[in-house]
Amino acid sequence: MKQFADLFVQLDQTNKTNDKVALLRNYFATAPDRDKLWTIAFFSHKRPKRPVNSTLLKAWTMELAGLPEWLFKESYSFVGDLAETISLMLPPPTQTQDQPLAYWVDYLQDLSKLEEDEKKARVLVAWQQMTQPEKFVFTKLMTSSFRIGISQGLAIRALAEQADLDKTIVAHRLMGDWNPNEVSFDSLVMEESREDNLSRPYPFFLAHPVTTEEIENLGTVDEWQVEWKWDGIRAQVVVREENHYVWSRGEELVTDKFPELAGFALDLPSGTVIDGEILPYAEGKILPFAVLQTRIGRKNVSKAILKKAPVVLKAYDLLEGDGKDVREWSMIERRKKLEEVHEAVRDQASYFLLSNKVEADSWADLALIREQSRSLMAEGFMLKRRDSPYQVGRKRGDWWKWKVDPLTIDGVLINAQRGTGRRSGLYSDYTFAVWDEYDGQRRLVPFTKAYSGLTDQEMRKVDSFVKRNTKEKFGPVRSVTPELVFEIGFEGIQKSSRHKSGVALRFPRILRWRHDKPADEANSLIELQELLNLYGNQ
Secondary structure: OHHHHHHHHHHHOOOOHHHHHHHHHHHHHHOOHHHHHHHHHHHOOOOOOOOOOHHHHHHHHHHHHOOOHHHHHHHHHHHOOHHHHHHHHOOOOOOOOOOOHHHHHHHHHHHOOOOHHHHHHHHHHHHOOOOHHHHHHHHHHHOOOOOOOOOHHHHHHHHHHHHOOOHHHHHHHHOOOOOOOOOOHHHHHHOOOHHHHHHOOOOOEEOEEOOOOOHHHHOOHHHEEEEEEEOOEEEEEEEEOOEEEEEEOOOOEOHHHOHHHHHHHOOOOOOEEEEEEEEEEEOOEEOOHHHHHOOOOOOOOOHHHHHHOOEEEEEEEEEEEOOEEOOOOOHHHHHHHHHHHHHHHHHHOOOEEEOOEOOOOOHHHHHHHHOOHHHHOEEEEEEEEOOOOOOOEEOOOOEEEEEOOOEEEEEEEEEEEEOOHHHOOOEEEEEEEEEEEEOOEEEEEEEEEEOOOOOHHHHHHHHHHHHHOEEEEEOOEEEEOOOOEEEEEEOEEEEOOOOOOOEEEEOOEEEEEOOOOOHHHOOEHHHHHHHHHHHOOO
């Protein structure tokens, strides 16, 4: 645990990629195998289930530290992270420990089986043996909110360098539904297992964004395959030896959540892997993403849900054909083979569609066609170089996403809350409102929250404003004098009975601070509803 806590602290203290890789490489070279395995699991978002709820952890901390609840709340509000707050408040250790990370992970997993009094006793014993960084990491793991602050790809790079393996091989081996309690480090990373490879997907190839101003730098249109960019769940359908598996981009096995896809997957030849997008679809039309959300997170998909939220797979690419990895083929060759695969099963494959190719003579013509995106439930275009292989991760040059400009609305800042992590000392999470007239009275109606888009300097200025213009406090939230106006961008809009405004926005963020606009000139609820009528729930 000492070694892992040191790694956590050191990673948090540097922003340099090469330094982070070096720290990880050194850790993987010296840590015990089970510790390495659990570290890989954390980077892959595989964590033990939460054994203790936050309410109990807060109560035990206040009791052990002898602090009143109001002081805990104020401290938590300022620090912004529960585990860090607890680790800073707890008294210094009375003992020492030198157990490996894996020991403490097992310790946490055993807590789930205990009654509350036994859990408390075991947690206090652990805290009393640990330094502040160790308590921080231990408590983070206990709350199941563990994030190390570096990408999974960076961890894979470090592990591959240390193990002297190709990065793509390591990435491939770490894909899939493996359990740290059931595999060894060697069997997962160093050895190739036929049984594991049967269901394992490939690492996804991701695109970088490109703007309209940059588009001319990509050369001529005929160098690119252009497709609509759909808004669904990116997935791979894997068919091997008369079995099929559906994997999300988040490496979650979702086969049971989309049983419709079995209807065509089992008709595909063994040794076929297709990359595509799971989309809500009915009567020849793609439905709003909100329809698909009714299926996300459900453990059981009922007949009613299948009827209410039908789906298809829009296929983008072929990664494996006839049992052969074809990722090194050109985009043109892979597309041709994908079309052949689709043609062979199209009569019995109503849930299997090809992503449409878009033809145009120039970028200007494509820009005009792109304006149809929202009416088609698309986000814009995907641009794929015709001679490009299918790569691993987010690489610049061969794949680009050319999205439509976001929808926008000007809102007034009415509430603010302190952020978390590096923003823990600043009011950086905001609630915005638009104007509504009711019974002759003009009032502000909240319509969204947003916390990204401002520079650090702007955020500090807003923080200062919030502290000087607080009207009321509601726990960690402060209401403020409604003076500041911000332009809010968002990708979609839909009806919502859960919000006072009657709408919910998809991916809201701050585009700019409207210094030029007084609060009275912010947009109205009527204008927000007009956007809903134009672009929502089509």
